Amino acid sequence: xxxxxxxxxxxxxxxxxxxxxxxxxxxxxxxxxxxxxxxxxxxxxxxxxxxxxxxxxxxxxxxxxxxxxxxxxxxxxxxxxxxxxxxxxxxxxxxxxxxxxxxxxxxxxxxxxxxxxxxxxxxxxxxxxxxxxxxxxxxxxxxxxxxxxxxxxxxxxxxxxxxxxxxxxxxxxxxxxxxxxxxxxxxxxxxxxxxxxxxxxxxxxxxxxxxxxxxxxxxxxxxxxxxxxxxxxxxxxxxxxxxxxxxxxxxxxxxxxxxxxxxxxxxxxxxxxxxxxxxxxxxxxxxxxxxxxxxxxxxx
Amino acid sequence: xxxxxxxxxxxxxxxxxxxxxxxxxxxxxxxxxxxxxxxxxxxxxxxxxxxxxxxxxxxxxxxxxxxxxxxxxxxxxxxxxxxxxxxxxxxxxxxxxxxxxxxxxxxxxxxxxxxxxxxxxxxxxxxxxxxxxxxxxxxxxxxxxxxxxxxxxxxxxxxxxxxxxxxxxxxxxxxxxxxxxxxxxxxxxxxxxxxxxxxxxxxxxxxxxxxxxxxxxxxxxxxxxxxxxxxxxxxxxxxxxxxxxxxxxxxxxxxxxxxxxxxxxxxxxxxxxxxxxxxxxxxxxxxxxxxxxxxxxxxx
Numbered sequence: 282x283x284x285x286x287x288x289x290x291x292x293x294x295x296x297x298x299x300x301x302x303x304x305x306x307x308x309x310x311x312x313x314x315x316x317x318x319x320x321x322x323x324x325x326x327x328x329x330x331x332x333x334x335x336x337x338x339x340x341x342x343x344x345x346x347x348x349x350x351x352x353x354x355x356x357x358x359x360x361x362x363x364x365x366x367x368x369x370x371x372x373x374x375x376x377x378x379x380x381x382x383x384x385x386x387x388x389x390x391x392x393x394x395x396x397x398x399x400x401x402x403x404x405x406x407x408x409x410x411x412x413x414x415x416x417x418x419x420x421x422x423x424x425x426x427x428x429x430x431x432x433x434x435x436x437x438x439x440x441x442x443x444x445x446x447x448x449x450x451x452x453x454x455x456x457x458x459x460x461x462x463x464x465x466x467x468x469x470x471x472x473x474x475x476x477x478x479x480x481x482x483x484x485x486x487x488x489x490x491x492x493x494x495x496x497x498x499x500x501x502x503x504x505x506x507x508x509x510x511x512x513x514x515x516x517x518x519x520x521x522x523x524x525x526x527x528x529x530x531x532x533x534x535x536x537x538x539x540x541x542x543x544x545x546x547x548x549x550x551x552x553x554x555x556x557x558x559x560x561x562x563x564x565x566x567x568x569x570x571x572x573x574x575x576x577x578x579x580x581x
Numbered sequence: 582x583x584x585x586x587x588x589x590x591x592x593x594x595x596x597x598x599x600x601x602x603x604x605x606x607x608x609x610x611x612x613x614x615x616x617x618x619x620x621x622x623x624x625x626x627x628x629x630x631x632x633x634x635x636x637x638x639x640x641x642x643x644x645x646x647x648x649x650x651x652x653x654x655x656x657x658x659x660x661x662x663x664x665x666x667x668x669x670x671x672x673x674x675x676x677x678x679x680x681x682x683x684x685x686x687x688x689x690x691x692x693x694x695x696x697x698x699x700x701x702x703x704x705x706x707x708x709x710x711x712x713x714x715x716x717x718x719x720x721x722x723x724x725x726x727x728x729x730x731x732x733x734x735x736x737x738x739x740x741x742x743x744x745x746x747x748x749x750x751x752x753x754x755x756x757x758x759x760x761x762x763x764x765x766x767x768x769x770x771x772x773x774x775x776x777x778x779x780x781x782x783x784x785x786x787x788x789x790x791x792x793x794x795x796x797x798x799x800x801x802x803x804x805x806x807x808x809x810x811x812x813x814x815x816x817x818x819x820x821x822x823x824x825x826x827x828x829x830x831x832x833x834x835x836x837x838x839x840x841x842x843x844x845x846x847x848x849x850x851x852x853x854x855x856x857x858x859x860x861x862x863x864x865x866x867x868x869x870x871x872x873x874x875x876x877x878x879x880x881x
Contacts, residue, residue, distance in 0.1 A: 370763065370764075463670065464670075464805075464806055464807060464808060465786070466804045466805060466806040467806045467807065470806065484787070486765070487784065487787040487788075487801075488787075488788075488801055490801075490804065496878070497804045497878055498878055498879070498881075499801040499802075499804050499878050499879055500801065500879065500881075501787075501788060501790075501799040501800065501801050502799075504766045504790065504797045504799050505764075505766060506764055506766040506767045506770065507764060507767065508764060535881075538880070538881040539881045541881070542881045576881070578796070578797055578798055578799050579798070579799060579800065579879055580838070581798075581800075581835075581838040581839045581841070581842045581876070
């Protein structure tokens with residue numbers, strides 16, 4: 282029951298057709314941790330600069346998120362991202378990105394975190410992801426995310442990473458890019474040959490697909506009439522998934538399927554408002570209720 | 582148990598990354614009838630020219646498709662469509678279209694067909710669709726398809742049609758165009774306000790969504806590693822759906838949901854080969870088997 286996440290922490294500026302927010306809390310590790318903490322304690326590993334507002338992490342007050350791996354680096358600046366969904370709610374256009382502290386040395390994993398059983402390596406350079414694995418000697422389930430940049434520029438290192446993880450989470454375009462297969466089912470099957478025991482392909486508003494040696498699992502997205510801000514949906518999805526898996530004793534396909542359903546539900550809360558506001562309003566009872574509605578919306 | 586379909590019958594030329602076929606049998610009424618005939622007898626209403634190959638309709642030999650509403654018009658030419666999927670397997674580019682006989686007078690519905698209980702009006706001019714309804718005085722379930730062209734150019738007539746049908750089937754882009762709503766759930770709900778009791782939004786490789794007064798139903802597509810030719814997928818989907826509904830005594834949401842699952846499965850057979858070859862290889866037992874696999878691929 283020890284889930285660790287490494288990923289970005291940032292100050293986001295987001296524009297959507299319904300509004301604009303500046304300097305709001307964001308980053309993969311933030312969304313992931315909040316979503317996962319509905320199910321399991323979470324150990325967060327990440328780094329910010331000393332420009333980070335002091336009340337930034339109050340968001341985790343009262344939640345089972347251990348900030349022992351959070352580094353506030355003197356003289357550095359926090360990662361900033363400015364994205365726009367004005368053109369397309371399904372794909373952010375990056376207006377501006379300042380890597381800042383993320384371009385410096387990676388945060389260290391505290392010794393007390395090194396026995397973590399479940400690990401999620403949010404998207405970052407595959408060499409860094411491998412270094413994290415080197416430290417996490419107690420890990421039994423390692424799942425990683427990646428992105429088009431590394432597929433294009435760091436393929437050899439990415440392939441090494443794929444040989445060392447149990448699950449890969451990526452989006453549909455990335456799965457196609459990684460394998461050269463246009464058909465998504467074929468692409469997912471090709472990913473399995475590169476190492477992971479299972480691959481989860483995120484399709485945004487169209488749901489997700491999970492491929493494993495013995496078969497395939499498909500899920501639509503939770504049907505939502507209003508999307509306010511899609512930022513963090515994929516990381517919340519991963520958080521819901523890993524948070525649930527961290528409470529389980531085995532990772533059978535049936536277990537992973539339930540985990541993906543929870544991931545889908547957590548993402549649906551995230552997109553209902555800016556930043557973490559949607560997740561902050563959610564309760565575990567509401568999550569279970571929405572999961573039951575989701576099941577009903579697919580049953581025939 | 583009397584299902585009638587009116588729609589196009591054509592000679593298609595199709596190009597996909599896996600090959601090219603010329604002068605193959607196609608058209609909405611053809612795909613629909615073949616798919617529906619796995620469940621229910623079908624009455625086909627359509628028109629071809631006298632250039633139509635004499636063995637064209639042998640395809641229905643031994644199947645429960647009544648060709649009493651098929652007109653072979655002297656001196657006219659059969660509808661021809663040339664489409665290409667070389668650029669995108671999910672969207673046909675029309676290379677050439679010759680409406681020919683479809684630009685002339687519509688086929689008549691034979692008196693013996695006028696008591697049909699279930700009716701599917703495949704995509705054509707909404708004025709023609711309404712004229713069909715005028716003749717079909719025994720119809721209890723009328724479902725129609727439409728297209729972007731009529732949404733843009735014949736909105737008043739289309740709106741009249743929507744007030745006279747029970748179900749509308751259209752694709753995601755058309756639902757957005759018809760309602761001005763970008764979000765698909767919101768768009769589907771807006772369609773309901775225009776008249777139909779239920780609306781089915783087809784999303785191609787991403788499955789479908791059905792909206793009705795009391796709720797929503799979402800289904801992914803059947804996961805397939807190889808798509809040979811997507812032509813006719815939507816019409817086969819409608820055929821499977823209506824064929825199943827024609828065997829039922831009521832049209833509760835639960836019944837329509839099962840019908841949509843069958844539609845999804847029929848479409849998966851169609852896209853596995855050119856023209857009707859995929860459907861021709863299917864058996865009812867295989868359809869039921871694949872439907873069970875589909876259910877399994879979504880269960881959590």
